Amino acid sequence: MTTTALPTTARAAKIARLEAAATRIRHHALTMGEVQGQGYIGQALGVADVLAVFYGRGDGELRLRPEDPEWDGRDRFLLSIGHYAIALYAALAEAGTIPLAEIETYGSDDSRLPMSGMASYTPGMEISGGSLGHGLGVACGMGLGLRHRGNPARVFNLLSDGELDEGSTWEAAMACAHHGLANVTAVVDVNGLQADGPTPGVLKTEPVTEKWRAFGWHAVRVDGNDVDALLAGLDEIRDQTTSPSVLICDTRTGRGVPFLESREKAHFMPVAEHEWAAAHDALDGVQR
């Protein structure tokens, strides 16, 4: 496959559409957070641009049939960080796999949208995440199996920088490289934040890019809140034919809502009841 460079104006228009998609994803996530009065909203806001370039309706990187989430030819997007489910539901609503009206059931009894992502509950949720360090191993098997079957679908695994602590992630990284799985792409959300605090103080994972390269991966590091940079990274990865690729995305938790961006970084960001509406307004650039 070769990259088809879009004319400048077309590319600018695509970026504008995907940025709008990212804003919608952020709104959807805030709506879900407000339903529960809590949630991993900081992470969802931070990763929204990344999810937009994959799921943005009409423009996303993934080959999907939103109305047929089991279509055999679909690209697989594996969410191993189960607590990011709020963000993926928002993206699946953007893509049209989940009806928008359904997101208000998030985390409620009998909802198809549980707090932690589970494949058996939600259309479009490929695996049950939550126990970290599982996604890339499953992605490896899917990549092997799709290639074996001659299915051109690609496999993406969204993992967090915290997940790089898990040895199983690196077992799988070695296996993907050993088998030359060019159909596998890891997407690492580097938000520098883990359950016990900032990543450098929990377990030093840098230099992340060099680690992936040493493991035999084609590594691209971009500003994960810059749609233009994300698209350029995906263009580069699409051209790889012999090795798996990793898109390392530096993101900012709470991105898009200034008063949350500047809030003290926390794995579980507290949001007061009155702040949800203000957060929606902030996304739309409305000053209160």
Next chain:
Amino acid sequence: MTAPTKKRLTTSAMIASFADPGQRTSPAPFGHALNRLAEERPEIVGLSADLAKYTDMHVFRDANPDRFFQMGMAEQAMLGAAAGLAEVGLVPFASTYSVFATRRAYDFLCLDIAEPGLNVNVVGALPGLTTGYGPSHQATEDLAILRACPNLTIVDPCDSVDIEQAVPQLADHAGPTYLRLLRGKVPTVLDEYDYRFELGKAALVRPGRDVLFVSTGLMTMRTLQAAARLEADHVDAAVLHVPTIKPLDTATILRELRTDRLVITAENHTVVGGLSEAVAATAAFAGIATRIQPAALPDEFLAAGALPTLHDRYGLSTDALCARVKAAL
């Protein structure tokens, strides 16, 4: 000067045979059964974690190189990848040693394979006490770990007959399975009886009026030997073979337990959480007060040494079973 007579050597080597001297055996029954199945079913694939050669997976690998995936010494990645292969429509058999599949990679077996109910067949070699190599390789508690895992079907075969007949049934079963593998030259025993392996079913291989052995895995070979030997003492022993540990065939077990015979369970596994406790719970839950005597490994980390020595020491040998019956009658 004459050389001193050397003491007869025993071995604590990793790979040791538990077959009796002169016993009929079949080579690598798992690998050959998988090859036969693979000829009919193109979706069958194999994986191993740097132990193909020691789990009889090399037989499949050599015949189907494009359908075998070497995952390196990485059991977590292997079970995750097996799940991924099943997710895209293939039927994987993934082999390693039982200790690694259960102790080391349990989270992956549980969440990637069992929770979604995938047709992944995990094949664990050196179950229970089938190596003299010591606790690092003796999977004495694999059944205890796995019996509590929802969705999982668990098979502990007696011999090459069980293995050959089980492999296609494991592949046909829609959900995940775990096979306690006997590898290398595996004894052939059950073809002398009117017996077919049927997944999920216990089978009365031999009737008897005085004693009821309820046994699984290679211990059925031993209980059959013990029953034959006890004939000389005019003791008539029955053998109920329970190759499927989960789901347990409680109906057949309860039918046989409603008896005044001496009941002895026999398993190649710790007394904690294996067949004996499963049978005892089945009886107790049904209100049957029969005393059940377990022939099982002790709740200990076991010694290294030669298998015959260890099977004697820990009560799994035919001699030990016979002595136990005579003491109890």
